[in-house]
Amino acid sequence: MVETSVDCVIFGFQHEKLKVLLIKRNNEPSKGLMALPGDFLDKSISIYGSAENTLKKITDLDNIFLEQIQAFGSVDRYPGKRVITISYYALINIENYSPRAGYTAEKLVWCDIDKLPELAFDHQKIIESAHKKLKRRVRYEPIGFNLLPKEFSLTNLQQVYEAILQVELNKRNFRTKLNQMKLLINTGNKQKNVAHKPAILYKFDENMYKHLKEGGFFFKL
Amino acid sequence: MVETSVDCVIFGFQHEKLKVLLIKRNNEPSKGLMALPGDFLDKSISIYGSAENTLKKITDLDNIFLEQIQAFGSVDRYPGKRVITISYYALINIENYSPRAGYTAEKLVWCDIDKLPELAFDHQKIIESAHKKLKRRVRYEPIGFNLLPKEFSLTNLQQVYEAILQVELNKRNFRTKLNQMKLLINTGNKQKNVAHKPAILYKFDENMYKHLKEGGFFFKL
DNA sequence: TCAAAAGTGTTCGATCTACACCCATGG
DNA sequence: CCATGGGTGTAGATCGAACACTTTTGA
Numbered sequence: 001m002v003e004t005s006v007d008c009v010i011f012g013f014q015h016e017k018l019k020v021l022l023i024k025r026n027n028e029p030s031k032g033l034m035a036l037p038g039d040f041l042d043k044s045i046s047i048y049g050s051a052e053n054t055l056k057k058i059t060d061l062d063n064i065f066l067e068q069i070q071a072f073g074s075v076d077r078y079p080g081k082r083v084i085t086i087s088y089y090a091l092i093n094i095e096n097y098s099p100r101a102g103y104t105a106e107k108l109v110w111c112d113i114d115k116l117p118e119l120a121f122d123h124q125k126i127i128e129s130a131h132k133k134l135k136r137r138v139r140y141e142p143i144g145f146n147l148l149p150k151e152f153s154l155t156n157l158q159q160v161y162e163a164i165l166q167v168e169l170n171k172r173n174f175r176t177k178l179n180q181m182k183l184l185i186n187t188g189n190k191q192k193n194v195a196h197k198p199a200i201l202y203k204f205d206e207n208m209y210k211h212l213k214e215g216g217f218f219f220k221l
Numbered sequence: 222m223v224e225t226s227v228d229c230v231i232f233g234f235q236h237e238k239l240k241v242l243l244i245k246r247n248n249e250p251s252k253g254l255m256a257l258p259g260d261f262l263d264k265s266i267s268i269y270g271s272a273e274n275t276l277k278k279i280t281d282l283d284n285i286f287l288e289q290i291q292a293f294g295s296v297d298r299y300p301g302k303r304v305i306t307i308s309y310y311a312l313i314n315i316e317n318y319s320p321r322a323g324y325t326a327e328k329l330v331w332c333d334i335d336k337l338p339e340l341a342f343d344h345q346k347i348i349e350s351a352h353k354k355l356k357r358r359v360r361y362e363p364i365g366f367n368l369l370p371k372e373f374s375l376t377n378l379q380q381v382y383e384a385i386l387q388v389e390l391n392k393r394n395f396r397t398k399l400n401q402m403k404l405l406i407n408t409g410n411k412q413k414n415v416a417h418k419p420a421i422l423y424k425f426d427e428n429m430y431k432h433l434k435e436g437g438f439f440f441k442l
Numbered sequence: 443t444c445a446a447a448a449g450t451g452t453t454c455g456a457t458c459t460a461c462a463c464c465c466a467t468g469g
Numbered sequence: 470c471c472a473t474g475g476g477t478g479t480a481g482a483t484c485g486a487a488c489a490c491t492t493t494t495g496a
Binding site: 154175194197199 | 472475476477
C-alpha cells in the first residue's frame, strides 16, 4: 500500500530576504534533521485541507495564500516504506506569525532560501520546486503582497520581488508599472522616524484586483 | 486508507484543433462514461513511471513529453472510497499514434478540447487544469513542437499555437519571433502537391535548444 | 491566367531601459 | 546643512501590431 503525506513550504520575508519555515524532526526516520512541516493524509480530509491544518497548527494563521506545488513520488524518497508527498507553498506575513505553544525557537526556524541546512528526505528538492513555482507565479499574479503587512511602501514591495526573483529591479520602472496597474491604494499614511523623506504607505486593492481579473487582465512583473 | 491513482491528459493536434484522448470505462464506477486513461499506483513504481506505463499501454509510444499537472484530492471525488489522483499531461504527434491491439475506435476517442463529452469523476476539471497549464508552459518553453511531425511548416506551428492558446496570431510577427530564436533548422524539403507556393519544412533544433537553455535563455510566445 | 497560401518590407505606436534630477526628513 | 533614501521626468532603444506587397505552385 502507498501512503500519502502533505508537506508545506511556508515562505516569509524578513530583512530583505526570502525565508522558509523549517521544523526539527522529533521522530525517526531522519530524527533531528530539519524538514518541511507536514503530516500524513487522513482519509476524511482533502489534501488542501490537510495543508491548511498543518499551517494552522504551526503558525496559528488562517486564511492565508496556499497553492499546490506538485506531488513527489519516487519509489525511494522515504526510507523503509512507500510514501508519496503532495507539497504546497504558503505566503505569510512574518509579522503576524507567532509559533504555537509547544514549538520552541530551536524547533521551528526561519531559514534563508539560499542558506538551507541539510534537510530530511527530498525536501531540498521540494523547496527548489516551490521557489521556482513562486518565481513564475509572482510575475503574472499579484501575490507578492501576501508577504508584507497590510500597509507597505513601494520600496518594501520592490524588495519582496527582488528577494523572490533574485534580481535587481529598476526603481523607476518598477514604480511606473505598478502605477499603471492601479492595484494600490494610497493609505495617506507615511513612514515615521526615518532619517530621510518618509515613504507613502499603500495597501493592496482587493476589489480592483477582482474587477481587473474578470476583465481578463494580466498582471506583469 | 487513502488510495492513489495516476491519470493522463494526452494531447494531440489534428485538423487545426487541439484534441484529448479519452477512453470509455469498462468497469464500475461510472461504467460506460468517457474518462482519462490512468491506473492505480503500484507500490513499486514511481508516479512518473506510472504515467509512462499508461501512455505506453494505450498509445504504444515511448519517450514522449510528459509533465505533472497536480494532485486532485477532494474527499468525495471518487464514489465509494477515498482515492486521490495525480494527473499528468502528455504531448504526442498524432501521426505516430496507433491504438494498441484491444482498443477499438469506439473505446478510445480523440475529442476536441472544446467539445468534451460528459466525463467520469472530476476528469473535466483535470482537463481544464491541464489546458491551463499547457497554455502557460507553451509560452516560455518550446514544447509545441511535440504535437507536430518531425518536419513541419511555419504555418503548421502557428496553428498549433493558435489551437492551444485559442487566439489568432499575426503571421508576420510569429515568424519574426521564431526566426530570432534560431530554434528551427530548414530541412531543405518543401510541401508537395499543394495548389499554392509550397511551404518550407523545418525541424526543431534540439542542440541549439540545450545550448540556449544553459545560457539562461527565455523562449517567449 | 487565376486562386490560394507562402513568405517579406516597413511604418507607427507602445513599452522598456537607463540615467539624471529634485524632495523631505533626522541628526 | 548634510546624508539618506523617497519619488519623478524624459530620451533613446527595443518590441509588437498592422498592413501591403511579392512569390510559387496546381488547376
